[in-house]
Amino acid sequence: MALAYIHKSRGDLDAARRRLEEAQELDPGSAAVVNGLGLLRSQLGEREDAVRSFERAIALAPDNPAPWLNLGHEYRLLGRYDEGIRASQEAARIDPREPNAWKNLGNNYYFKGRLLEARDTFAKLVDLKPNHAMGHFNLAATLEALGELGELDDAARHYEQAIALDPGDVRWPYNLGNLYVRLRRLDDAVAAYGKALATAPDHAWTHYNLADALRELGRLDEAAKHFAEALRLDPGDHEAPLSLAAVLVLKGEAEKARAHAARDLGMLREKAAAPGAGAADLAACARALITCEPEDLRDAGAALALAEKAAQASRQKDPAVLETLAMALHETGDAPRAVAVLEQALALLPPPEPGKPAPEPRPSLEARLAEYRAAPGAGERR
Numbered sequence: 001m002a003l004a005y006i007h008k009s010r011g012d013l014d015a016a017r018r019r020l021e022e023a024q025e026l027d028p029g030s031a032a033v034v035n036g037l038g039l040l041r042s043q044l045g046e047r048e049d050a051v052r053s054f055e056r057a058i059a060l061a062p063d064n065p066a067p068w069l070n071l072g073h074e075y076r077l078l079g080r081y082d083e084g085i086r087a088s089q090e091a092a093r094i095d096p097r098e099p100n101a102w103k104n105l106g107n108n109y110y111f112k113g114r115l116l117e118a119r120d121t122f123a124k125l126v127d128l129k130p131n132h133a134m135g136h137f138n139l140a141a142t143l144e145a146l147g148e149l150g151e152l153d154d155a156a157r158h159y160e161q162a163i164a165l166d167p168g169d170v171r172w173p174y175n176l177g178n179l180y181v182r183l184r185r186l187d188d189a190v191a192a193y194g195k196a197l198a199t200a201p202d203h204a205w206t207h208y209n210l211a212d213a214l215r216e217l218g219r220l221d222e223a224a225k226h227f228a229e230a231l232r233l234d235p236g237d238h239e240a241p242l243s244l245a246a247v248l249v250l251k252g253e254a255e256k257a258r259a260h261a262a263r264d265l266g267m268l269r270e271k272a273a274a275p276g277a278g279a280a281d282l283a284a285c286a287r288a289l290i291t292c293e294p295e296d297l298r299d300a301g302a303a304l305a306l307a308e309k310a311a312q313a314s315r316q317k318d319p320a321v322l323e324t325l326a327m328a329l330h331e332t333g334d335a336p337r338a339v340a341v342l343e344q345a346l347a348l349l350p351p352p353e354p355g356k357p358a359p360e361p362r363p364s365l366e367a368r369l370a371e372y373r374a375a376p377g378a379g380e381r382r
Helices: 002-009 013-026 031-043 047-060 065-077 081-094 099-112 115-128 133-146 149-165 171-182 186-199 204-216 220-233 239-250 254-273 279-291 300-313 319-331 335-347 362-373
Strands: none
Touching: 031 047, 031 065, 047 065, 065 081, 065 099, 081 099, 099 115, 099 133, 115 133, 133 149, 133 171, 149 171, 171 186, 171 204, 186 204, 204 220, 204 239, 220 239, 239 254, 254 279, 279 300, 279 319, 300 319, 319 335, 319 362, 335 362
16 A cells, blocks of 8 residues: 555556555555555545545444545535534544644535635634644634625735745635735735735736735836736736726827737637627626727627627526626616616626625625616606
């Protein structure tokens, strides 16, 4: 079995599999060998085979927490969260001081949508092991998902703790920056994104979000620089050139803005015109034609046609697509139908929980609906 782990450490997974299968033939009652084979199968993406291996290891050694822990993790990857919860609970029962048992249990609760239990589980994890960076990160993400103001402040504190424990992971400062944007602490967001780029200077999303925060702060030269870098790192991103163009317009560099926006609109039109274009590509092109800078590149009529197709492709069931359709209707002067479409989009969302702020996209849809209802002619149904 030692040879199998040597092969695995060297990246030769096929050789590792052969060694583990040979070891299993020699000692079919070894839970360690069967568990090791399950881990290898998981690494190879053979999820169902991995589950069977872990279940076999549990049958051989039911009081060993390792296969229970691995089974809980595998069930989460398969989206079988209820089973993942049960397996992870058993791992934690057998060895309540095993941090990964609580991490797996919290992850299964989180993806199942049982956020309060996820929060309490991750809190237990960081109490058990205060230097567990991923535990602080997961607790922060759960608190952020719960969304109450006090919990958002606690989320920031746990993201900061994760950074202090493991400064080399770009996820911690990147997510902290996003949270600070949500809290409208833009200077703090800029600082967090700066830490993320110090760790991963080629992280395109960090450049983009940093640029957006800088734009809101009025630091247009820096914003343009980071939008341009995001575009260089991810040339297929259709948002970066449009955002860069908007900043260049604010800087008075209209011709540069036109070049970036025209390039992007051409790419979006090409995707939207492709056979079998999906709702997302159709809606992205429609939204760009409504919002791009300079304004003389906009085409509300073409945007409306694309948005109608996107809504049809999504069977009128995607709130984001319906919002784009409402925007196009509003731009073409059909305020009553724009209001009706936004009402339809909101009806697709789950009702907000009492006493808790509603998650996106409900707030943005409600704000747009209020704006459109106040527009002249909004009450005149056609």
